[in-house]
Amino acid sequence: MITQVNVPGYDKPVWKLLLTGDDVAVSRWVAFMVVVVVVVVVALAYGALRGWWQCRRLRRQDVRRASAVALAKTGRLAEAVEEFRGLVATNPQDAANYFNLGAALYDKGELDEAITEYRRAIELDSKYAKAHVNLGVALRRKAQVDEGIKHLTRAIELDPKDAKAHYNLGSALHDKGDLDGAIAEYRRGIELGPEDATAYYILGIALREKGELDEAIAEYRQAIELGPKDAKVHYNLAVALRDKGELDEAIAEYRQAIELDPKLPEPHNNLGVALGEKGELDEAITAYRRAIELDPNFAVAHSNLGGALAAKGELDEAIVELRRAIELEPDYAKAHYHLACAEGLRGNLADAVAALGAAIDRDAAWGTEARADPDFDKIRDDPEFQRLVRDEGGQGQKPGLGTA
Numbered sequence: 001m002i003t004q005v006n007v008p009g010y011d012k013p014v015w016k017l018l019l020t021g022d023d024v025a026v027s028r029w030v031a032f033m034v035v036v037v038v039v040v041v042v043a044l045a046y047g048a049l050r051g052w053w054q055c056r057r058l059r060r061q062d063v064r065r066a067s068a069v070a071l072a073k074t075g076r077l078a079e080a081v082e083e084f085r086g087l088v089a090t091n092p093q094d095a096a097n098y099f100n101l102g103a104a105l106y107d108k109g110e111l112d113e114a115i116t117e118y119r120r121a122i123e124l125d126s127k128y129a130k131a132h133v134n135l136g137v138a139l140r141r142k143a144q145v146d147e148g149i150k151h152l153t154r155a156i157e158l159d160p161k162d163a164k165a166h167y168n169l170g171s172a173l174h175d176k177g178d179l180d181g182a183i184a185e186y187r188r189g190i191e192l193g194p195e196d197a198t199a200y201y202i203l204g205i206a207l208r209e210k211g212e213l214d215e216a217i218a219e220y221r222q223a224i225e226l227g228p229k230d231a232k233v234h235y236n237l238a239v240a241l242r243d244k245g246e247l248d249e250a251i252a253e254y255r256q257a258i259e260l261d262p263k264l265p266e267p268h269n270n271l272g273v274a275l276g277e278k279g280e281l282d283e284a285i286t287a288y289r290r291a292i293e294l295d296p297n298f299a300v301a302h303s304n305l306g307g308a309l310a311a312k313g314e315l316d317e318a319i320v321e322l323r324r325a326i327e328l329e330p331d332y333a334k335a336h337y338h339l340a341c342a343e344g345l346r347g348n349l350a351d352a353v354a355a356l357g358a359a360i361d362r363d364a365a366w367g368t369e370a371r372a373d374p375d376f377d378k379i380r381d382d383p384e385f386q387r388l389v390r391d392e393g394g395q396g397q398k399p400g401l402g403t404a
Contacts, residue, residue: 065100072104080104095124099131106138114138129158133165136172145175163193171202179210197227201236208240216240231261238267242274250274265294269301276308284308299329303338310342310375318342333362341375352376353384360388 068083084101091097102117118135121128132155139148152169155162170185186203193199204219220237227233238253254271257264272287288305291298306321319342325335340355356376359366367389370376379385 065097068100068104072100072107077104077108081108093124095121095128095131098124099128099134102131102134102138106134111138111142115142127158129155129162129165132158133162133168136165137168140168140172140175145172148172149176161192163189163196163199166192167196167199167202170206174202174206179206182206183210195226197223197230197233200226201230201233204233204240205236208236208243213240213244217244229260231257231264231267234260235264235267235270238274239270242270242277247274247278251278263294265291265298265301268294269298269304272301272304272308276304276311281308281312285312297328299325299332299335302328303332303335306335306342307338310338310345313345315342315346319346331362333359333366336362337366337369340370341373344376344379347378349379349382349384352379353382353388356385356388 064083065087068080068087071077071083072080081101081104084097084104087094087097088101098117098121102114102121105111105117106114115135115138118131118138121131122135125131132151136148136150136152136155139145139151149169149172152165152172155165156169159165166185166189170182170189173185174182183203183206186199186206190196190199190203200219200223204216204223207213207216207219217237217240220233220240223230223233224237234253234257238250238257241247241250241253251271251274254267254274257267258271261267268287268291272284272291275281275287276284285305285308288301288308291301292305295301302321302325306318306325309315309318309321319339322335322339322342325332326339329335336355336359340352340359343352343355346352356366356370360370370385371389376385
């Protein structure tokens with residue numbers, strides 16, 4: 001089939017123009033076709049060039065983004081932030097740039113700015129699940145827990161299989177005191193990401209708070225199986241074991257935590273408590289002193305050291321430590337009570353009564369404890385002591401010096 005192309009001003013087919021030898025018509029037709037070809041070639045060239053330039057620009061952005069991420073991972077956060085700011089300026093419609101900038105700012109501790117950038121990412125892409133997760137986490141750290149829960153819940157709606165979203169929603173519910181809700185989210189997170197040691201650890205904390213010690217211990221042990229070098233997991237396992245009265249195992253776990261991170265003061269203090277409960281006061285005192293070396297403002301350790309020294313009869317040094325604990329934490333009722341015990345053992349009526357009164361003012365249960373505590377035998381018949389303990393307290397707590 002012969003194609004017919006109509007040239008403006010002519011109504012004859014091209015093949016007839018060629019046969020009739022109409023040079024003017026042929027020339028015009030050829031000129032027209034040249035123009036058409038040139039336009040087509042230019043258009044194709046422009047499209048190809050534009051596509052090449054866009055690809056090149058995107059490749060440059062990808063390289064720059066990868067460089068910024070690498071800077072963030074190596075701790076060069078200030079440089080990473082600057083790179084991400086540059087990417088935002090270059091492509092302000094890319095939600096990922098705001099997300100990455102927010103993550104770098106969060107790691108720098110600049111929570112308000114991080115929250116702003118996460119919000120911008122969500123404004124550009126309301127279904128950006130990871131941005132909802134990170135915004136929820138940042139809001140939780142700012143104590144804006146309710147809004148954080150809203151964004152974490154939205155993240156799970158968008159991506160129900162995001163284990164991190166479930167863990168963090170669980171932590172936010174934990175903050176609100178909803179232990180059952182928190183435990184459910186932690187368990188769901190573990191189903192989705194069973195190799196994450198942290199998930200078992202935080203589940204163990206919630207279970208211990210709920211009083212489910214056997215389950216808590218099992219979760220801590222699973223966390224240790226996946227991550228055996230985490231001192232805080234060994235420490236919390238030891239706390240749960242001590243709660244169950246399994247002192248030897250608790251002591252072993254405290255020692256393991258100390259071996260993994262000897263600069264943490266809490267395991268030293270709690271090791272001292274467990275040793276004191278076994279009657280090993282000299283070792284307990286050594287552990288308390290080490291805790292205080294690591295943190296001179298550790299009021300509980302000063303109080304426990306004072307209690308242990310008093311139990312050994314070293315009353316003068318005990319009183320110094322107990323007064324230091326009260327100086328650091330004036331409302332620490334147990335320190336006031338221990339001080340009352342030490343003063344009572346010395347037979348110092350006025351100071352013992354004053355310290356006991358301070359303890360009872362802060363926790364009335366100490367009045368009940370004082371009634372039968374042998375440390376007050378020297379002053380028990382004093383009318384002022386009798387007045388303090390007559391109608392105070394309820395169920396009371398286990399008496400005795402040297403416990404946390």
